Amino acid sequence: MAGLRERQKADRETRILRAAATRFRADGYRAVRIEDLAEAAEVSVxxxxxxxxxxxxxxxxxVAMEVEEVLAQGAAILDAPPPGVADAILRLIGGYYDHSLEYLSKEMWRTAMALAIEAPDTxxxxxxxxxxxxxxxxxxxxLLRLQERGEVRAEVDARAVGQVLFNNLNMMFLEFVKDDGMTLQDLHAAVARQTRPVARLIATRTGQGDAP
Known part of the structure; x- marks a missing residue:
């Protein structure tokens, strides 16, 4: 019985979040009321x-629903990264970006970021x-996985470089959501241009791969 209740609870929560994704996209976050979400999710207020x-x-x-799905996709890439440091990094980052508008619009991302920045201790x-x-x-x-595989040089501080790469992909995503005219293709191209030189600097000869 407890298992059934948990499944029903999870189902209701998923319906609410999917209703929110649909209504926030269609009408804008600020215009949508809790009552609208309840109606769309077919639950009570x-x-x-x-x-x-x-x-x-x-x-x-x-946002959490989106990121959790992205992390699951990323975990599959970590299990078997493609050869070549640049290709592996860009495959992982590309998955993040490609999924980013699955549930959220750019306007929703901007609002979520503002909420987090305005009240970081909430x-x-x-x-x-x-x-x-x-x-x-x-x-x-x-990067640690690629280092174990002999594709990232042993002396490289993979944790520090990983943080640098993440900071850059995060900042570029901020630029993307700020600019309604910027496409995912534009974002991919810009981050690839920035990532490939870094990948070449940290890669062994094996890890150079075939990335241009």
């Missing part, structure tokens, strides 16, 4: 409030920071 206190909580939870601010930290750790773990 009280049920929504059982899960989330504010609309901001729902938005950050939607539960939402801390949750957003934790999601960022998980992504940064995955980038670092990829």
């Amino acid at each position: 009280g049920t929504v409030y059982n899960y989330y206190r504010t609309k901001g909580d729902i938005l950050i939870a939607t 539960p939402n601010g801390r949750r957003y920071a934790a999601l960022d930290a998980a992504l940064a750790a995955q980038v670092t773990d990829l």
